[in-house]
Amino acid sequence: MSNKRITKRSEDYTQWYLDVIEAAELAEHSIVRGCMVIKPHGYAIWENIQKVLDKKIKDTGHKNAYFPLFVPKSTMNKEAAHVKGFAKECAIVTHYRLKDAGEGKGVVVDPEAKLQDELIVRPTSEAIMYETFSTWIQSWRDLPLLINQWANIVRWEMRTRLFLRTTEFLWQEGHTVHATHKESEQEVFKMLNVYKDVVENYLAIPVYAGKKSKVESFPGAIRTYSIEALMQDGKALQSGTSHDLGDNFSKAFNIKFADKDGEIKHPWQTSWGLSTRIIGGLIMSHSDDKGLVLPPKITPIQVVIIPVFATENREQVVGKAMECKKELEKENIPVEVDDREYETVGSKFNEWEKKGIPVRIEIGTKEIEENKATLVSRINSEKTQVSTEHLVDEVKKLLENIQKELFNRAKERLESQTYEVEDYEEFKDVIKNKGGFVRAFWCENEECEATIKDETKATTRVLPFDAKEESGKCIYCGKEAKYKWLFALAY
Amino acid sequence: MSNKRITKRSEDYTQWYLDVIEAAELAEHSIVRGCMVIKPHGYAIWENIQKVLDKKIKDTGHKNAYFPLFVPKSTMNKEAAHVKGFAKECAIVTHYRLKDAGEGKGVVVDPEAKLQDELIVRPTSEAIMYETFSTWIQSWRDLPLLINQWANIVRWEMRTRLFLRTTEFLWQEGHTVHATHKESEQEVFKMLNVYKDVVENYLAIPVYAGKKSKVESFPGAIRTYSIEALMQDGKALQSGTSHDLGDNFSKAFNIKFADKDGEIKHPWQTSWGLSTRIIGGLIMSHSDDKGLVLPPKITPIQVVIIPVFATENREQVVGKAMECKKELEKENIPVEVDDREYETVGSKFNEWEKKGIPVRIEIGTKEIEENKATLVSRINSEKTQVSTEHLVDEVKKLLENIQKELFNRAKERLESQTYEVEDYEEFKDVIKNKGGFVRAFWCENEECEATIKDETKATTRVLPFDAKEESGKCIYCGKEAKYKWLFALAY
Structure with a gap:
């Protein structure tokens, strides 16, 4: 860990x-x-x-x-x-054999085993x-x-x-x-x-x-x-x-x-x-400052169950956790029970949070008494108590919501950080101070593209499929431009 | 094809x-x-x-x-x-870059891009x-x-x-x-x-x-x-x-x-x-002289359906084939329908036989009239007519039988071609004239093993887990040997 x-x-x-x-x-x-x-x-x-x-x-x-x-x-x-x-x-790859270097020095490339036509990986x-x-x-x-x-x-x-x-x-x-x-x-x-x-x-x-x-x-x-x-x-x-x-x-x-x-x-x-x-x-x-966040549809583990036990009730609490696991697995929900004894509950919470598992289920004495389980969402830390008989449905609902919410958040970000700019000054300002995508007219001349990249580090990303033909001026050279391209700093 | x-x-x-x-x-x-x-x-x-x-x-x-x-x-x-x-x-791998060879001769390995510590694939x-x-x-x-x-x-x-x-x-x-x-x-x-x-x-x-x-x-x-x-x-x-x-x-x-x-x-x-x-x-x-034979549990396609049609009833026959496909797929049986028009039925039979598909289903006018399908097993070419309502069950049964039969055949061969030999002459004779596995006492001395390999090309394969400790003589040197090892010519 x-x-x-x-x-x-x-x-x-x-x-x-x-x-x-x-x-x-x-x-x-x-x-x-x-x-x-x-x-x-x-x-x-x-x-x-x-x-x-x-x-x-x-x-x-x-x-x-x-x-x-x-x-x-x-x-x-x-x-x-x-x-x-x-x-x-x-x-x-230029050679296909090693040979003994002698004097206990291990192996060296055998110069005799040289390829005529080298192989590119x-x-x-x-x-x-x-x-x-x-x-x-x-x-x-x-x-x-x-x-x-x-x-x-x-x-x-x-x-x-x-x-x-x-x-x-x-x-x-x-x-x-x-x-x-x-x-x-x-x-x-x-x-x-x-x-x-x-x-x-x-x-x-x-x-x-x-x-x-x-x-x-x-x-x-x-x-x-x-x-x-x-x-x-x-x-x-x-x-x-x-x-x-x-x-x-x-x-x-x-x-x-x-x-x-x-x-x-x-x-x-x-x-x-x-x-x-x-x-x-x-x-x-x-992901956030606590660590990885994984969408339910792509995470290897959707649910982690943390049994909160003391030595005297370990068996009972872990038993209950295992029951819940079985129920969830019946519905093809990939789930893990973390019943390690040498880790504290706090460090377990922490670890699975870092690993981005969407849903945590806590089961302790109180939950067992009340026949409940506590669900915690990775994306907002919200806790909800659900009765164990509705556990599977509630988990499914929560997973669906997390999936949707993650997409919506990212979509909102994408849209709010896509800027339309009128001229090169504004272009440079947005790239430097805001980031995100910039929609701008470009004449499709490679020299303009290269200079913009040199001066701002921003590159053309795509001409979006839904871009409409318009009549505008290239933000760099001012010549005629038909389309607004998407520019951005890029990885 | x-x-x-x-x-x-x-x-x-x-x-x-x-x-x-x-x-x-x-x-x-x-x-x-x-x-x-x-x-x-x-x-x-x-x-x-x-x-x-x-x-x-x-x-x-x-x-x-x-x-x-x-x-x-x-x-x-x-x-x-x-x-x-x-x-x-x-x-x-000794280098990490190519460079232009000049004169339109393409690329050569760049001698400047040489690795200090070469990389072995x-x-x-x-x-x-x-x-x-x-x-x-x-x-x-x-x-x-x-x-x-x-x-x-x-x-x-x-x-x-x-x-x-x-x-x-x-x-x-x-x-x-x-x-x-x-x-x-x-x-x-x-x-x-x-x-x-x-x-x-x-x-x-x-x-x-x-x-x-x-x-x-x-x-x-x-x-x-x-x-x-x-x-x-x-x-x-x-x-x-x-x-x-x-x-x-x-x-x-x-x-x-x-x-x-x-x-x-x-x-x-x-x-x-x-x-x-x-x-x-x-x-x-x-596999056999007709081509590949695949066990049902490992074949990508378990069943191929060949609709036998003329131009005038193509639609009807292919339609029926598609129906059968659907029924089989419901039970997770991987199935393909070969409805290509430019291949003859004969060459289709041939092709899928070569590819080792365990079960062929033929559907033609006669089958449609009688609401039947003809099943053909890849491993013995036996034909059986089954009513389409029992198709899925019959196909499953046939697949199971083929799986078993392939294992049994191979097991029978393994057993009948494992020979016990008493001395080196017999050993050489079996390896040369019969092949298969030979069970023989070996003293576990590497020199005997090497000489046997030199002289017969047979190598020790394994000391089987179920070999019993016995008291015998190495077939090569005659010294004491505790176990009979399995020898064979090997790929």
Whole structure:
């Protein structure tokens, strides 16, 4: 158990984030630069995200498969923009054997075992998958090809932060191939919507969805779409991306199919991914100065029961707690009883609060006498006494309310911290002093985008799908602009 | 769909194995030497194995976590026997950046981005995990620590074979830490039993369980236990291992705890793993000259419905098939309807047979008229007509029978191909001409073991748990021997 004191958000948000992760025992830095250890509580959250998302990926017709961890350098080289985008952050396997260093000095890399074509640890799997896809696809009958992979990914990051940016991370990556661009575009939107659904309705994080600017797009894609969430400190977090790859990769990897009309064509591709980064977003959306707060639909444990006993009535109180556990488990509510003897009740309350468990049930002598249980909500510390016969219903109701309330709070924040600005001065003022999303006209010229980023650190996040065509002036250069884009400081 | 013709087992067993994998679309070689692509049907089998095993791992109190893909060379060096055992098969990351080669030649490894302490792609995770465990464990309260990880593993193999031996493979690895050796020993046996349970009762593969010889044990373990299955060609397959690590690693990695008695002690550790290799065993246990055969409890699809229609009654027949599908799905039977128009019924039968789906249901005009369905068992091609109102029950019965029958067949083979031999001549004769397991006295001297292996290629598989202490003579050297060990040629 962690005795970590948690820094207040108002004192130091960055430190608070790290403290919550430590206190909730979600993850920690490993001895490998930039790589984290995902601890059981953190990993169980990831498993729940996987479960929800995997079902939706399968329900939309995709099949899971597994492709190699390594991409030969020569293969990575095939799509020029793609390799350029990842070259600076690749871990490279150059040798395949160690040998005894002699003199009891352990092992060294064996220079004799050098690879001709070095292997890149996948920074994403377009190259390695599409090399194979080119052999799988011959005819329109082989399309659409709808593949998903759950995998570990390595991108050599110079500055890392637990969950948000780590050298190794876990994700799913969908890769699909279609006969027409119209169909592949539909796929791109469909999967972005699946992400929006999971992130909003399970993780309780409201998002903006839309198109990324060219500069912020995936290397090799013709267009990238994303969902963008707002953290409590007013920074945006890109939470899932879906790429329209056009026929860039099918040309580079020579993927072809005989269409119904007999013509040989290059098919159209998409890829889309969601990673362990979202756990960083989850933490920063809901948690408070007491620690982690988890939405009921994604928490590994929804209810913790703390039997409050003395030595003489331990058996009776724990017995009652176990009965309640059984009742709740009948309704598929994941519940734990904390009956450790060597911890005080106070430190148990504290620990489960830090871990973000939505509902605490206290059962002591008084509760047993009155045939009641005390429910405590993690998000507002409200206590309610309920009779044990209504326990299951009351717990369910409370869980539902917490789920809703977390979403509503975050939604309210998202909306109240989205500002419309008229000119660049106001833009700079909001970014500097308020944070949040800023809606502003942009001419879509990359130079303006780059200068705004240089001067304010704010980047274009998305052109929201619901943005209306208007007639305005770019806040930076004053030239004609059709749309208001969303800008923000971002993780 | 694969049009692969499958070589007969009697002609060439090795080729048959590869043909089945190709015809059933389970996996294929990738462009990365020794790494495979696990195709959707193969991956779905792995997912089902994961589902069953993961539940049992959790039900026995273990928690999943995730540790880095990379092990620093200096960390790997800490346990001498361990690093020695894996040194020859390590993929090593030496650089972390590519750079433009100039002249449009793509990218090359940037020599400036060289790592001081090279990173080994994990060939197993003892070293990287135990480095961390040493910081997690201080007191008896932190024990037992029961961790499991689902991960990809890389061992640079010179000769690879799909599923059985690949450079990258998938597995779970359990790693536990206990206060006493007695407790860690119990864990070792408990988890070997979980493997036996999963392999026998779900994959329908009967096994021998027992202790490995010193030479065949895991590098760094004080004892290794395994389950051993028998393939149709008379070769053994090690199908899951559980290691008693003693306190070797806790000493090497400086893991210590304050015990209840106040003393600082090194704890006792175990590790245990089961990998995608088992899919090779699954294929070679049950499949036949027509292709893959899958046990109902592990197949991704238990039932395939083939509507047999002409253009004029397509709608009616497919409608009926869909009705049956719904009925079966209500009872959680995974079922697919193959209503493709561009494939003949014959090639559909063929395809699903190759893919090993246990039950085929044929529905055509005749079946509709008589309100019946025709069930066909994958394992004996027997056809039965059942009235649609009893369809679900009949399908369930058939699935149960297939599961039992597959296990019984394999069990019968295991038993009838386990031979007791009296002397070395007989030993050599059985290994050469019959295959299977050979039970023989062995003095437990490593030289005898090595010479027997040199001369016959047979290795010690296990000393079975139920072996009785006897008084005999080593079949090789004639010296005193207490136990009959199991020998076999092995994958």
